[in-house]
Amino acid sequence: MPPVFMILMPEARAMLDDPKVSKILVEVRDLKMHFPIHAGVLKKRVGEVKAVDGISFDIYEGETLGLVGESGCGKSTVGRAILRLYDITEGSVKIDGIEIGHTPQSELRTMRPTMQMVFQDPQASLNPRMSVSAIIGEPLDEHTKMSKIEKRAKVMDLMDQVGLNRDFANRYPHEFSGGQRQRIGIARALALNPKFIVCDEPIAALDVSIQAQVVNLLEDLQAEHGLTYLFISHDLSMVRHIADRVAVMYLGRVVELASREQLYEAPKHPYTQALLSAVPEPDPWIEDKIERVILQGDVPSPANPPKGCNFCTRCPQVMEICKTDEPPTFEIAPGHVTACHLYSATNTESAS
Amino acid sequence: MTDATAQTQAARPPRNQWWDVWDQFKTHKGAMAGLIFFIFIIAAVYLGPYLWKIDPTYIDIRARNKGPSLAHPFGADQLGRDILARMLKGGQTSISVGLTAMGLSLVLGTFVGVLAGYWKRLDGLLMRFTDLFLALPLLPLLLVIIMLFRDPLRAMFGLETGIFVLIVFVIGITSWMQTARIVRGDVLALKEREYVLAARSIGTPSRRVVLRHILPNIMSPIMVSATLGIANAIITESALSFLGLGFPPDFPTWGRLLFDAKDMIQQYPERVIWPGLAISLTVLAVNYIGDGLRDALDPRIRGR
Amino acid sequence: MLNYTIRRLLISIPTLLFISLVIFLLLDLAPGDPMSSIPLTVPPEVKEKMREALGLGEPVHIRFLNWLYQFFVVEPQVAWDHLFGTDFAEGKQRIISFQSRSPVMTVVAERMPQTLWVVGPSYVIGILIALPIGIISAYKQYSWFDQIGTFISMIGFSIPTFFSGVLLIVVFSVILQWFPSIYDTTHTVTDWGSFWYQVKQMIMPVSVLALYNAAQISRFMRASMLDNLNQDYVRTARAKGMSEKVVVLSHVLRNSMIPVVTVIALGVPTIFGGAIITEQVFQVNGLGQMLITAIYASDAPMVQTLTFIFAVLIVLFNLIADILYGILDPRIRYD
Amino acid sequence: MADGAAPVLNVRDLTTVFKTRSGAVHAVNSVSFSLKPGELLGIVGESGSGKSVTMMSLIGLIPAPPAIVSGEAVEFGGLDLLTARDDELRRIRGARIGFVFQDPMTSLNPVFTIGYQIMEPLRKHMGMTKPEARARAQALLELVGIPDAERRLKDYPHQFSGGMRQRVMIAIALACDPEVLIADEPTTALDVTIQAQILELMHELRAKLGMAVIWITHDLGVIAGIADRVLVMYGGQIVEHADVRDLFKQPRHPYTRALLQTVPRVRGERAERLEVIEGQPPILHAAPSSCSFAARCPFSFERCLRENPARFEVGPGHDAACFYDFDAGGPRDVG
Amino acid sequence: ERGADGHVNIIYWQAPSTMNPYLSGGTKELEVASLVLEPLARYDETGAMVPFLAESVPTVENGGVSADLKTITWKLKEGLKWSDGSDLTSADVKFSWEYCTSEGGGCAQSEKYNDVESVETPDDLTIVVHFAVAKPFPYGPFVGAQAPIIQKAQFADCTGPAMASCTDQNFAPIGTGPFVVDEFKTNDVVSMSANPNYRDPMKPAFATATVKGGGDAAAAGRAVLETGEFDYAWNLQLAPDVLADMESKGKGHLEVSFGTLVERIMVNYTDPDPALGEERATAAHPHPILSDKAVRQALSMAIDRELLVEIGYGAAGKVTCNVLPAPAIYASTANDACMTQDIEGAKALLESAGWVDSDGDGIREKDGKKLALLFQSSTNAVRQDFQAIIKQWWEEIGVQTELRNIDSSVFFGGDAGSPDTFQKFFADVEMYANNFDGTDPEAYMANWECKQAPRPETQWQGNNMPRYCTPEFDALVAEMAKTGELEKRAELAKAMNDMLMQDYAIIPLVYRGRVSAASNTLGGVIMNSWDSELWNAADWYREK
Numbered sequence A: 001m002p003p004v005f006m007i008l009m010p011e012a013r014a015m016l017d018d019p020k021v022s023k024i025l026v027e028v029r030d031l032k033m034h035f036p037i038h039a040g041v042l043k044k045r046v047g048e049v050k051a052v053d054g055i056s057f058d059i060y061e062g063e064t065l066g067l068v069g070e071s072g073c074g075k076s077t078v079g080r081a082i083l084r085l086y087d088i089t090e091g092s093v094k095i096d097g098i099e100i101g102h103t104p105q106s107e108l109r110t111m112r113p114t115m116q117m118v119f120q121d122p123q124a125s126l127n128p129r130m131s132v133s134a135i136i137g138e139p140l141d142e143h144t145k146m147s148k149i150e151k152r153a154k155v156m157d158l159m160d161q162v163g164l165n166r167d168f169a170n171r172y173p174h175e176f177s178g179g180q181r182q183r184i185g186i187a188r189a190l191a192l193n194p195k196f197i198v199c200d201e202p203i204a205a206l207d208v209s210i211q212a213q214v215v216n217l218l219e220d221l222q223a224e225h226g227l228t229y230l231f232i233s234h235d236l237s238m239v240r241h242i243a244d245r246v247a248v249m250y251l252g253r254v255v256e257l258a259s260r261e262q263l264y265e266a267p268k269h270p271y272t273q274a275l276l277s278a279v280p281e282p283d284p285w286i287e288d289k290i291e292r293v294i295l296q297g298d299v300p301s302p303a304n305p306p307k308g309c310n311f312c313t314r315c316p317q318v319m320e321i322c323k324t325d326e327p328p329t330f331e332i333a334p335g336h337v338t339a340c341h342l343y344s345a346t347n348t349e350s351a352s
Numbered sequence B: 001m002t003d004a005t006a007q008t009q010a011a012r013p014p015r016n017q018w019w020d021v022w023d024q025f026k027t028h029k030g031a032m033a034g035l036i037f038f039i040f041i042i043a044a045v046y047l048g049p050y051l052w053k054i055d056p057t058y059i060d061i062r063a064r065n066k067g068p069s070l071a072h073p074f075g076a077d078q079l080g081r082d083i084l085a086r087m088l089k090g091g092q093t094s095i096s097v098g099l100t101a102m103g104l105s106l107v108l109g110t111f112v113g114v115l116a117g118y119w120k121r122l123d124g125l126l127m128r129f130t131d132l133f134l135a136l137p138l139l140p141l142l143l144v145i146i147m148l149f150r151d152p153l154r155a156m157f158g159l160e161t162g163i164f165v166l167i168v169f170v171i172g173i174t175s176w177m178q179t180a181r182i183v184r185g186d187v188l189a190l191k192e193r194e195y196v197l198a199a200r201s202i203g204t205p206s207r208r209v210v211l212r213h214i215l216p217n218i219m220s221p222i223m224v225s226a227t228l229g230i231a232n233a234i235i236t237e238s239a240l241s242f243l244g245l246g247f248p249p250d251f252p253t254w255g256r257l258l259f260d261a262k263d264m265i266q267q268y269p270e271r272v273i274w275p276g277l278a279i280s281l282t283v284l285a286v287n288y289i290g291d292g293l294r295d296a297l298d299p300r301i302r303g304r
Numbered sequence C: 001m002l003n004y005t006i007r008r009l010l011i012s013i014p015t016l017l018f019i020s021l022v023i024f025l026l027l028d029l030a031p032g033d034p035m036s037s038i039p040l041t042v043p044p045e046v047k048e049k050m051r052e053a054l055g056l057g058e059p060v061h062i063r064f065l066n067w068l069y070q071f072f073v074v075e076p077q078v079a080w081d082h083l084f085g086t087d088f089a090e091g092k093q094r095i096i097s098f099q100s101r102s103p104v105m106t107v108v109a110e111r112m113p114q115t116l117w118v119v120g121p122s123y124v125i126g127i128l129i130a131l132p133i134g135i136i137s138a139y140k141q142y143s144w145f146d147q148i149g150t151f152i153s154m155i156g157f158s159i160p161t162f163f164s165g166v167l168l169i170v171v172f173s174v175i176l177q178w179f180p181s182i183y184d185t186t187h188t189v190t191d192w193g194s195f196w197y198q199v200k201q202m203i204m205p206v207s208v209l210a211l212y213n214a215a216q217i218s219r220f221m222r223a224s225m226l227d228n229l230n231q232d233y234v235r236t237a238r239a240k241g242m243s244e245k246v247v248v249l250s251h252v253l254r255n256s257m258i259p260v261v262t263v264i265a266l267g268v269p270t271i272f273g274g275a276i277i278t279e280q281v282f283q284v285n286g287l288g289q290m291l292i293t294a295i296y297a298s299d300a301p302m303v304q305t306l307t308f309i310f311a312v313l314i315v316l317f318n319l320i321a322d323i324l325y326g327i328l329d330p331r332i333r334y335d
Numbered sequence D: 001m002a003d004g005a006a007p008v009l010n011v012r013d014l015t016t017v018f019k020t021r022s023g024a025v026h027a028v029n030s031v032s033f034s035l036k037p038g039e040l041l042g043i044v045g046e047s048g049s050g051k052s053v054t055m056m057s058l059i060g061l062i063p064a065p066p067a068i069v070s071g072e073a074v075e076f077g078g079l080d081l082l083t084a085r086d087d088e089l090r091r092i093r094g095a096r097i098g099f100v101f102q103d104p105m106t107s108l109n110p111v112f113t114i115g116y117q118i119m120e121p122l123r124k125h126m127g128m129t130k131p132e133a134r135a136r137a138q139a140l141l142e143l144v145g146i147p148d149a150e151r152r153l154k155d156y157p158h159q160f161s162g163g164m165r166q167r168v169m170i171a172i173a174l175a176c177d178p179e180v181l182i183a184d185e186p187t188t189a190l191d192v193t194i195q196a197q198i199l200e201l202m203h204e205l206r207a208k209l210g211m212a213v214i215w216i217t218h219d220l221g222v223i224a225g226i227a228d229r230v231l232v233m234y235g236g237q238i239v240e241h242a243d244v245r246d247l248f249k250q251p252r253h254p255y256t257r258a259l260l261q262t263v264p265r266v267r268g269e270r271a272e273r274l275e276v277i278e279g280q281p282p283i284l285h286a287a288p289s290s291c292s293f294a295a296r297c298p299f300s301f302e303r304c305l306r307e308n309p310a311r312f313e314v315g316p317g318h319d320a321a322c323f324y325d326f327d328a329g330g331p332r333d334v335g
Numbered sequence E: 001e002r003g004a005d006g007h008v009n010i011i012y013w014q015a016p017s018t019m020n021p022y023l024s025g026g027t028k029e030l031e032v033a034s035l036v037l038e039p040l041a042r043y044d045e046t047g048a049m050v051p052f053l054a055e056s057v058p059t060v061e062n063g064g065v066s067a068d069l070k071t072i073t074w075k076l077k078e079g080l081k082w083s084d085g086s087d088l089t090s091a092d093v094k095f096s097w098e099y100c101t102s103e104g105g106g107c108a109q110s111e112k113y114n115d116v117e118s119v120e121t122p123d124d125l126t127i128v129v130h131f132a133v134a135k136p137f138p139y140g141p142f143v144g145a146q147a148p149i150i151q152k153a154q155f156a157d158c159t160g161p162a163m164a165s166c167t168d169q170n171f172a173p174i175g176t177g178p179f180v181v182d183e184f185k186t187n188d189v190v191s192m193s194a195n196p197n198y199r200d201p202m203k204p205a206f207a208t209a210t211v212k213g214g215g216d217a218a219a220a221g222r223a224v225l226e227t228g229e230f231d232y233a234w235n236l237q238l239a240p241d242v243l244a245d246m247e248s249k250g251k252g253h254l255e256v257s258f259g260t261l262v263e264r265i266m267v268n269y270t271d272p273d274p275a276l277g278e279e280r281a282t283a284a285h286p287h288p289i290l291s292d293k294a295v296r297q298a299l300s301m302a303i304d305r306e307l308l309v310e311i312g313y314g315a316a317g318k319v320t321c322n323v324l325p326a327p328a329i330y331a332s333t334a335n336d337a338c339m340t341q342d343i344e345g346a347k348a349l350l351e352s353a354g355w356v357d358s359d360g361d362g363i364r365e366k367d368g369k370k371l372a373l374l375f376q377s378s379t380n381a382v383r384q385d386f387q388a389i390i391k392q393w394w395e396e397i398g399v400q401t402e403l404r405n406i407d408s409s410v411f412f413g414g415d416a417g418s419p420d421t422f423q424k425f426f427a428d429v430e431m432y433a434n435n436f437d438g439t440d441p442e443a444y445m446a447n448w449e450c451k452q453a454p455r456p457e458t459q460w461q462g463n464n465m466p467r468y469c470t471p472e473f474d475a476l477v478a479e480m481a482k483t484g485e486l487e488k489r490a491e492l493a494k495a496m497n498d499m500l501m502q503d504y505a506i507i508p509l510v511y512r513g514r515v516s517a518a519s520n521t522l523g524g525v526i527m528n529s530w531d532s533e534l535w536n537a538a539d540w541y542r543e544k
C-alpha cells in the first residue's frame, strides 16, 4: 500500500500563519506516473520506471510550493503530470476544483489557460525559428480571438511586465542572453493570465548573477497577479528563498513536506537532513563547522526501487524495518509531515 | 534593467535568420561556386532555348555528324540535330526531373517521417513500411512501375508529360526512405524538446505543433536531403536511360544523350563530353551546395 | 541482445512474406511477356503452348503458393541433399527459370563467384581507400587534402558508371591494350600467370566500382570523424598526454567507426546484388547482369527469386548492422 | 600550505584570443598567478569569464587555431609551457599535471573500459606493464572510493553513475601522481549529495597525497569549503586574489562583493529579497580598454570607463583590480 | 588437322540461355546450339539446301519426295556417331520428332513438324516422314538450325512436361556437330571442345571454343575489331559510322549477309479509335483516312529509303520496295519506283485526292478529317531515328505525325491483355522488321490472308497486322498451297508481293542484312542468313 499523503487537517491548515493561504488551488492525490519498459522477444511490457509513485499534496492559492530532490527523482515528471502533459497512470489532479487527472487531451484545451509552465532550459524551450512576439503570442493565437492589433498590444504589455525591451519583439531567441530568454518564457506563460504556474527548474541553466534577476521577477509577478507556483528546483538555497512550503522528493515519493521554516530549521527525514547538510555554505567559517552527513552510493533506479523504504539503501539511520516495510506518512508537527519509520514510535500515523 | 548585450544588438538591424544562413553559406567557397554554377545551368537550360532557337528535334540531314561549327556550336548528331539545342532541352528535362523527383521524395519522406516520429502509435507501422520499401529491390520495382503505368499516364498527360510524371514518380517513390528515417529521428528528438512541450502546455493541437514547431526545425536535414536528392535523381534518370527504362530514345535528356553517345566515344568524343560534363558538374555543384547548406544550417557551426 | 535479435528475426518474417507477395504481384502485373524474345516466325499457337508449359496458365495465387513452397521447402531440401547426399527433394519441382529451363538456384550458385570476385574486392578496396581519406579529411578539415578528397569523392559519386566504365575500356583496352575489355568468367587461377591475368581483368571493373564505393563511404567517415573530434573525451585523452596518433586513431576512430561500420554492413547486400551496370559494361556476368537479362526476358521466376534473395539479404544485413551497432557501442543494448 | 615555498606553477601574463568568423573573442586577458606546492587554489567567476580557457591554454589543450595563446611565461618544473615542444607538453600532461573536467558524462570515452582508460596514462608515462598498470588502476579506483574495483575495471563508462564517473576522472587524473591537479568545475554537473561526496574525497586525497590543486567553480560555497586561496575572474581577467578567509571577510572588488550578496543560503538569515547584479556579462570582442565590470558596477566612476585597472595590493596576499577603495570609501589614489 | 589451331573465341552479346533449340526459339540459342546439334540438311549461304547428316537432299525428281507431296524419305550418311561414341540411327531422328511434339512440353519448334502424321524408320539409316496433307515444301522437319537431331538415349526421359527439368541434357546435349559442350553457364558462357567422333577426322581445326555472352553490341564489336580479344562477334547492330571506324583498326572485318529481313511500316486498314471499344481496330470499322489509297501511297513516296539505309544500317542494309526481297527468284522488280523519294509527287497526289490544307496549319484535311497519324514502333535507337526522320518527311507533305515507342518485350510480347502489342495495332502505322524461316515464302505470304487478321475472336493473334483483306490475295494463297513447281510458286509469290506493295498495305523500308565481325586471323567464315551463322564452324581455321 503506498502511503497516501494525508490532507492537512483543518487545524493544521489554520496554523499556517500565511494570510495568503485561503483556498486549495491544486489538489494532487496519490499521483502515479509509471513509464512502461518493454523488452523481450515480443516487446512485452516487463516493468516500469516508477518515476512518480504515489504523491499527494495541496497547493494553496497564492503560495509557492517548492519541490526539491536529486536529479532523476521525478520532480519534472510531477510538474508535467500535474499539467497533464503526460497521461497519468493513477491518481487525481484537481485544479481550481476541476478534476483533470483523466480528462482527454482535447477537453483539456479549455483548461490550459489557467495552468502554465516555465521550463528549465530557456534556450531549449523557445522555438529558435519563431520571433519573440510570435512565441509570446502563440497562446493568444490558440485561445483567444484577438485581432492582430490587440494581440500586438497584449504582447507588448507582457514584454513590459517581464522587463523586456519592446524593441526586441521581432528578434529571435538566439539573439538573447539566458536571462532574457527566460523572461520570454515567463511572458509566454503569463499570456493567458493563468492562476497556476509550474516552474520546472527555471533558473538551473542560468548563471549565478542572472538567477537572482529571474527569481525576483517571479516574485514580483506573483505579488502583482496573485499567482500560484509549483517551484521545482534542486537548488535548496533558492527554494528556501522563494517557497512558502517545501516538499522533498526521493525516488518518486515525497519524503517530507513542511513549511519553509520548519523544513530548513528542523528537517526530520534523514534524507532531508543529509540533503541540507550537503549544501555548501559560501562562508569559510561556517563551512568548517558544518557537520556533514555524507550519503554513500547513488540514487537507485526508479525502474527497480528497493523494497521497503526507498531511502533504505543510503540512509545513515537505517533500521531493519526500513528494508521490509514502506514507511507511512506521519504528521510530526502541524503542517509538517514525513514518511520515515523513525517517527513511528513518537507519533501517530496520520489519517490515510 | 539594462542589458548590455541587448543594447549592442539593438544597433544591428533586425534580420531574418535566413540571412545568417546566407552569411554562413557565403563563406563556403565550394558551395558558392556550386550555387553560381547551378544557377547558371538552370538559367541556361530554361532561358537558353529562347536565345538558341534551333528546334532540338529538327533534322538537318546535311549536318549529320558534323563537328562543332558556327551553326552548330556543339556539333550535330547522327540525324543532324543540333546538339546544343538538345543539350538545353535535355538539361531542362534532367533538371526538372531532378527538382521534382527530389520534391516528391522529400514530401513523402518528410510526411512519413513526421507522422512516425510524432505519433508513437503510427511509428511501428510506418517504420515497418519504410523498411519494406528499403528491402524492396528497387530495379525490378522501377521496371514494373514503368511498364505498368507508362501508358495510362501517357494517355492522361500526353507523351512527354506522361513519361516525365512517371519517371519523377518512380524516382521519388523509391528514394524517400532515407529522408523519412532521418526526419523521424530528428522529430523524435525534437518532440522531447522543451519548446514542443511548451506548445503542448499552451494547448496547441498536434497538427499545429508539427507545422509550427517541428517542421521548421527539421529544415536542415531536409535541405541536405533535398540537395542530395537532386543529384541522386539526375543520376538515377541517366542510369534508367542506360538500362533502357527511362525516357524514350527520341526524347533528349542528359542521361540519354550520354548513353546514346557512349558508343561513339572514339569517333565523336565531344558528344560524350558535353552531357557527361553537364551531369557531373551539376551533381557536383548540387553536392557542394548541400555541403554548404549543411554547414550553414547547423547552428553549432553557424555560431562559431 | 539475443532477445532483440530473435524479435527482429520474427518481425522480419511477415515483412519478407509481404515483400515476396508484392514482388510477385508486381511481376505478374508487369506487361512483359516471356515469349517476346521468340522470333516472329514462331506462330502464336506454338507460343501459347510454350506459355502453358511454363505454368503460366495457372491462377496467380496458385503460382504464388507454389513458388513459396518451392522456395522455402524444395530448395532447402535440395541444398540439404546436396550437402548430405540424402534425397528428400527427389522428384519435386524446383523453381525453374523461363529462359533456360534450369533451376534458378543452380544458376544463382553458379553466378555467385564472379559477382563476389569483382564486387567484393571493389567494396573492400573502396573501404580501404575511403577510411584514410575520411579520417584525414576530417582531421584536417578544410585543408587542401580535405578539399581535393571532397572533390574527388564527389566526382566519383557523380559520374555514372556506364560512362566511366566505357572510358576506361577505351583508354586501357583499346588504346593502351593493357587490360582485357571483356571479363573471362571461365578463367581459373592455377598459377602466378593466371593469377596475374585474373588481376588484370579485375582491375577496371573493380576500380570503377571502388571509386564509387569509396566516394560514399569516405563522406560518411569524414562526417562521423568530425562529430567525434569535438567530443569532450577527446580533450580528456589529450589531457592524459596521449599522442595525437593515439588520440585520433584509437580514441576518435573507435567511436567514429560505429556508424560507419553499420553503413558498411548495410552496403554488403549490394555486393551480392552485384553492380548491374558495371557488370553489364565489362561483361562480368554476375548476379546483377543475370537480373537485368531476366527482367528483359520477363523471366518471372528468376526475377522473383533473385529479388527476394536480395530482400532477404537487405533485411538480414539491416539486422546485422543494428547488432553490430550494439556490439561496437557498449552504451547500446537492445533489451 | 607551505608559505614561501617556490611555486610549482607560475603563470605570467597569459592571454588567449579566439579568432572566429564572427570576430575575435578575447577570452583570457593578461592573467598572472602562481600555485604553491600542496595548496588548493580556487578560481571562481561567472560562466564565460575565462576560467576553463585559462587552464587549457596553459597546458596547450586549447585548439589553435582558432585560439592564439600568448604570454610572458608559464613556468612549470623548470620549463616554459608556452614555448615547450609538443612532446614535452605531452610528457607533462597526465603525468605531472592531472585534469578533471566538468562533465563526467561526456569526458570519458564511451567505447573503452574504465580500466583501459585509467591504464592508458600509466602505461604511457610510467612505462608500466599491463598487469602492473591494472593493479595500480585497481588501487586508484579503491582510492577514489569505488567499491568492487577489480570487477568494475572491466565496465564501460555508461555503467557508472555521474558521481562515480567523476571519481573515475579523478582516478585518471591522479594516476601518475601529478604535482598539480586541475579540476575544472568537477562537481557542477552533480547533485549536492554527490558533490558532498566528491568534496569529502578531495579533502581525504589532499591529506594523503599532498598535491597542489587548482579548483575551478562558480559556486562560492564550494570555494569556501575547499580552497586555500581564491582567484576571482571576470571578463577574462583576474579581478581579485586573496586568501579564502580574507576574500569572504573583506571582498575588495565590487563584483566579488555583489556575488557574495546575490547568493541565497540555506543556513542563517533568509533574505527577503535577493540582491541582483544588474545587466549582462561583457562581450569580449576586443582587448579590454576599460574596467569590464564598469557597466554593471554601482561604484563605477568616469575613470573606470577610461582605463582598465591593474591589480592593486589591498592587503597582505590580497589584491584587487579596482579603482574604488572600499577602505577609504572612494576612488583609489593611484597613478 | 583436328584441334591443331587451338582456341576460338566467339562473342554473342546476347548470351544463350540453353543449348536445346527445342526449348527456345531464340536465334542466339539456335546458333550456338548449331555447333553441337545438326539437322539432316542445312541451307548454305545462298539459301540452297546442303545435306549434313543425310546422304542427299530428297526431291520429287530424285524420288525422295512422293509425287503426291505427302511423304519424304531421308537417308542418313553411314557411320555417323554421336559425340559419346554411340551410333546415330534413324530412331534418333524419329525421336526428335516425338520429342518436339510430345504433349505438354511447349516445344518452340513444333511448327516445323506441322502436319507430320507419322515417321517411319524402316532401317537404321532410313527415315520416312508422312504428312497429313500435300506438302509442296516438305523440308520443315529435320532441316535447318531449328530442327536438329537429338540423341534418343539422352533425352528419352525428357519428353512432355519433363522437357524443362532435364537441365543437364538441355545444357549439354550430345550431338554430332563439330563441338562438344564442356561447361555451360546459362546466359554467360559456353565452353566447348572438339568432338572426338566428328565425321570428318580432320575437323574441326580448333581444339576448343568458347561462346561468351553479355554486354552490348558495341563491346562485342570492340572486342573483335579493336582489341582482338575475340575471333567472332555476332549481330553488330551499331551505327554504320561506328562500325566503319572499328573496322578501320585493322584487326578484323565485317561479314554481312542478307536473308529475308525487311524493316517495314505496316498501315492499319482499320480504325484504332479508342471510342470504338471492343470493335477498335477490327475490320468492322475501316480506317477513316488510311482507307484512302492515295494517302498510303503518298506516305510511301515521301520516304527517302536511301537515306534511311545510310543512317541506320550502312552496309548491312539495302533499299527495298518489296516485302519479299529474297531469294532471288521471288524478288519482284515491279515496285522499284519507290526507290526515289518524291515529296512533290506525294503532295500532288494528296492534293488531287482532295486532301488539302484548308486552314493553313500545315496539315491537310478532307471532310473535316485531319491527316494526323499515330506512328508506333518498338523501343530501339535506330527505329526511333527512323521515326523521327520519317515524321519530318511526312509533316513536309502535310501529314501530322505523333510518335510512340513501346518496349519490345511488350510490343512483341503477344499478351492479349496488353493494348500495346504489335498485333493489336492500336495505332495508325507501325514499324518493325520481319522475315521468314528458310527459303520458302509460302507461310510468310499467307500472313496477309483475311483470316490472319488479329481480332478479339482470335485473342488478337495473327500476322496480318494491316488487316489486309482481299479475295484476290486469299485466292493466290490458296493456289500456292497447291502448287509444287518452283517457278509457279515464284510467280505466285511475286504476285502476292506486288499486290501488297501496290495497295501500299505495307511500306517496305530497308532490306536488312546481318552484320557480324570476324577477326582477320579467323579463316573459313562464310556468313549465312538462311541458317545458323555458325553453320560451317567445322571448317573454321586459324589463318597463319
Ligand SMILES: Nc1ncnc2c1ncn2[C@@H]1O[C@H](COP(=O)(O)OP(=O)(O)OP(=O)(O)O)[C@@H](O)[C@H]1O
Pocket: A035, A049, A050, A051, A069, A070, A071, A072, A073, A074, A075, A076, A077, A078, A234, A302
Ligand atoms: N518519457 C519517459 N520515459 C521513460 N522514463 C522517463 C521518462 N521521463 C522521465 N523518465 C524517468 O523518470 C525518472 C524521473 O525523471 P524526471 O525527469 O522527472 O526527474 P527530475 O527529478 O526532474 O530530474 P532532473 O533534476 O534531472 O530534471 C527518471 O529516472 C527518468 O529517467
Ligand SMILES: Nc1ncnc2c1ncn2[C@@H]1O[C@H](COP(=O)(O)OP(=O)(O)OP(=O)(O)O)[C@@H](O)[C@H]1O
Pocket: D018, D020, D025, D026, D027, D045, D046, D047, D048, D049, D050, D051, D052, D053, D054, D066, D185, D218, D284
Ligand atoms: N573554441 C572557442 N572559440 C571561440 N570562443 C571560445 C571558444 N572556447 C571558449 N570561448 C569563449 O571564451 C570565453 C571564456 O570561456 P570559458 O570556457 O573559459 O569560460 P568559463 O569561465 O570556463 O565558463 P563556464 O563556467 O561556463 O565553464 C567565453 O566567452 C567563450 O565563449
Ligand SMILES: [Mg+2]
Pocket: A075, A076, A077, A201
Ligand atoms: Mg527535471
Ligand SMILES: [Mg+2]
Pocket: D051, D052, D053, D184, D185
Ligand atoms: Mg568552463
